[in-house]
Amino acid sequence: MSTILIIEQILNGLQFGIMLFLMAAGLTLIFGVMGLINLAHGSLYMMAALAAAALAGAIVEIVVIRRLYAAAHLDQVLATFALILVFSEGTRWVFGSFPLFLDVPSYLSGPITLPGGIQYPLYRLALIVIGLLVAFGLWWLTVRTRLGVQIRAGENDREMIAALGVDISKLYTIVFALGAALAGLAGALVGAIQSVQVGMGEPVLILAFVVIVIGGIGSIKGAFIGAILVGLTDTLGGIFLPQFFKLFMEAGAATQTGSALASMAVYVLMGLVLIWRPTGLFGARS
Amino acid sequence: MMQERTINALVLAGFVLLPIWALATDEPFTITLATRTVLLALAAVGLNIALGIGGLVSLGHAVFFGLGGYAMGILAFHAQSFTPLELGPLTIAGTKSMPIIWLCAIVVSALAAFVIGLLSLRTTGVYFIMITLAFGQMFFFFSISWSAYGGEDGLSIWVRNSFPGLNTLIPIQFFGLCFAALCLALFIHWRLRASPFGLTLNAARQNPARVEAVGLSPIRLKLLAFVISGAITGLAGALFADLNRFVSPTMFSWQLSGELIVLIVIGGVGRLMGPVIGAAVFVALEHLLGGLTDFWHIWLGVILLVIVLFSRGGIIGALTGKAGPHV
Numbered sequence: 001m002s003t004i005l006i007i008e009q010i011l012n013g014l015q016f017g018i019m020l021f022l023m024a025a026g027l028t029l030i031f032g033v034m035g036l037i038n039l040a041h042g043s044l045y046m047m048a049a050l051a052a053a054a055l056a057g058a059i060v061e062i063v064v065i066r067r068l069y070a071a072a073h074l075d076q077v078l079a080t081f082a083l084i085l086v087f088s089e090g091t092r093w094v095f096g097s098f099p100l101f102l103d104v105p106s107y108l109s110g111p112i113t114l115p116g117g118i119q120y121p122l123y124r125l126a127l128i129v130i131g132l133l134v135a136f137g138l139w140w141l142t143v144r145t146r147l148g149v150q151i152r153a154g155e156n157d158r159e160m161i162a163a164l165g166v167d168i169s170k171l172y173t174i175v176f177a178l179g180a181a182l183a184g185l186a187g188a189l190v191g192a193i194q195s196v197q198v199g200m201g202e203p204v205l206i207l208a209f210v211v212i213v214i215g216g217i218g219s220i221k222g223a224f225i226g227a228i229l230v231g232l233t234d235t236l237g238g239i240f241l242p243q244f245f246k247l248f249m250e251a252g253a254a255t256q257t258g259s260a261l262a263s264m265a266v267y268v269l270m271g272l273v274l275i276w277r278p279t280g281l282f283g284a285r286s
Numbered sequence: 287m288m289q290e291r292t293i294n295a296l297v298l299a300g301f302v303l304l305p306i307w308a309l310a311t312d313e314p315f316t317i318t319l320a321t322r323t324v325l326l327a328l329a330a331v332g333l334n335i336a337l338g339i340g341g342l343v344s345l346g347h348a349v350f351f352g353l354g355g356y357a358m359g360i361l362a363f364h365a366q367s368f369t370p371l372e373l374g375p376l377t378i379a380g381t382k383s384m385p386i387i388w389l390c391a392i393v394v395s396a397l398a399a400f401v402i403g404l405l406s407l408r409t410t411g412v413y414f415i416m417i418t419l420a421f422g423q424m425f426f427f428f429s430i431s432w433s434a435y436g437g438e439d440g441l442s443i444w445v446r447n448s449f450p451g452l453n454t455l456i457p458i459q460f461f462g463l464c465f466a467a468l469c470l471a472l473f474i475h476w477r478l479r480a481s482p483f484g485l486t487l488n489a490a491r492q493n494p495a496r497v498e499a500v501g502l503s504p505i506r507l508k509l510l511a512f513v514i515s516g517a518i519t520g521l522a523g524a525l526f527a528d529l530n531r532f533v534s535p536t537m538f539s540w541q542l543s544g545e546l547i548v549l550i551v552i553g554g555v556g557r558l559m560g561p562v563i564g565a566a567v568f569v570a571l572e573h574l575l576g577g578l579t580d581f582w583h584i585w586l587g588v589i590l591l592v593i594v595l596f597s598r599g600g601i602i603g604a605l606t607g608k609a610g611p612h613v
Contacts, residue, residue, distance in 0.1 A: 085587030263427035267420040
């Protein structure tokens, strides 16, 4: 097992983690501010085009989500589950179930040589950089701007900031559209690596939920750390667990056991975190 | 406005009359559809004990459905290939006998529900929904990569398992068996709700702090409800796999967990017959709309949205004019 392979895999894990962060940040923002579980977040990821996702997000918020703020968690889960059905089947209806492929822009294609002689695809590296920039931007938005102050205040006490003259329903629409745009950005970026197709949002959505639950719902910092953890666990587990079992098992059985455990690793991680801290790493203590 | 009791009687009568009518007009497919409805209803009746009475929104009940299915699949697979099932030091012969398979399915899913419940009940609210979902995904991915029993392709059983005194290959007899199981589960739900356990469980959903103050442990009550609920759903899974003579990882999928919740909500959360009505509507929609368009899930989504946004208490709530226990 060479060092180069390990570093490459760590980079892959980071890249995956950062894509998850873009999904999870929107989700955790929406949950933290508006107290809403949005299962349909993955459908917005599928929309892949940024402007379309933000617009769709705003429309969905105004038409459906607004009625759900006061509802129980069960109702929210159901209504957004219903939205998934409508969105994915609707997309299949309009575009067909054939996957679409996006091209990597020519100035980002090809490998790049990192210090130490490691060859790595430039596009994936660009994804990591974009993701880090977005993470920084989000931090700046929530901590340093007026909108961010309102968002954080909305998390703590929505009646109070409404009383102080902030238009809370406009704030909610903005937050929801922002979250949707982040999901759309993640979808568009990943579209050039994988194909774009119906249902692509659902596996990622569940991972994004795992991320925000590990990080603590409502915490952007938690989402970032959780996303990196999940990305690394998933990628490195897939590579190294089968190798690890080969140390003391015969090759066939080792690959079998290793890959079975690797596909469960993320969920095992989440289970362990929740058993250790029932509200996630950075969640509010109840 | 109708009495809930009248609705319940009408639904049960429908389930008795429809197969008889199908038998008379020689339409075996209708009987198969009715059996499918009964089994989905049975799974949802199981979930309704945890969700409706205990207030536990479990997005991982497909785990028990799948475990029941795989219990049947694995036992029957070893019986049809004449290989013993080796569990460490223990060697078990496969079997095609339904009562033994059911017992295994119930025990395995109850054990799983106990472990999952013990870990998950440390959390509440959204975290509970998410941790049950995570357990569901664990089993889903494990079954996909476990190639000894078919992995992603699933496991086919050549001949339906047997029940002493019945010929389960005849649709109406198998239907009768499934319907009897459903009635038993409904009876358990009905008795349970009026029992001291059911009443305290109901109280634990509404106000855990007060239940704790009178010296009962809400977590223990909910855990017991979760185990009973998982066992019933596991039995439904074993029968469902027998209906299709096929088990696959889709029985563990999170969409299935979601659909079970949907069934209950369509019918009415916490109502005795809620899951049964929900399952009937679901299968009817699947069959009727599925015949018209491939994209029938859109309409299911729209109906679900309408129910969640505008109607409290599902179909039973709308018929009786009472919003039901969850408002």
